[in-house]
Amino acid sequence: MIDTPLVLEPIGWVESPLVDPDRAPLQGDEGAPDAWLVFDDRVSAGLSELRAGTAVLVFTWLDRARRDVLRVHPRGDETRPETGVFSTRSPDRPNPIGLHRVEIVAIDGLRVQVRNLEALDGTPVLDVKPILGGTGER
């Protein structure tokens, strides 16, 4: 057990034409636009090996989500039975961490353009991880 609070420090922010949660696509491959990840200068040394044309996992903090929700109708569709949030991709959940698989389109210093990101403008970015290849390629 630990008793210090687990505090996230955003490493950057999403810059996107998506500003209205009610009009945003539910997943990146459902018509989400290109967006920019704008990183904080203090993490620049961590970014050097990112390359355009590669796919990465982006972790965000879904800051407009509700954290007191444990059951939802999947995809907001009330004809579908209520389901525990840990069996859905609902943004509403106790720790609203967004996971997005995106392709890097372009890199301009601390700004990284990615394809098909469904996160809203202003969303904090928490982490970027490579997609793991087979055990021989690590």
Added chain:
Amino acid sequence: MIDTPLVLEPIGWVESPLVDPDRAPLQGDEGAPDAWLVFDDRVSAGLSELRAGTAVLVFTWLDRARRDVLRVHPRGDETRPETGVFSTRSPDRPNPIGLHRVEIVAIDGLRVQVRNLEALDGTPVLDVKPILGGTGER
């Protein structure tokens, strides 16, 4: 921009035979043992639809990681050139969120047994998400 701290609330904890970071496998498919996720009672309503035999994504907080590291030798191998952490799966990174793809082996109330988890005993669990199928299966 937001000015309130982003504070994670663990939803559970890992119970594992892995206690020594220096002896833990680097990835789940590199010989990691079975482990139990022990969830907090307050999130039980979110768990009801988890099923043995399915694969899920587990998010953890790698509480023994260093947060001030931006460049590492991949896999701790000093013959490999230093690389920005956002191009590696190093646990050491500004926000040490662990992402683990695991198969659920058994469920016993608030306890969920999973196969091949490389997280250490006592690691906080943050979230569980389903693996997304194709756009027709959501």
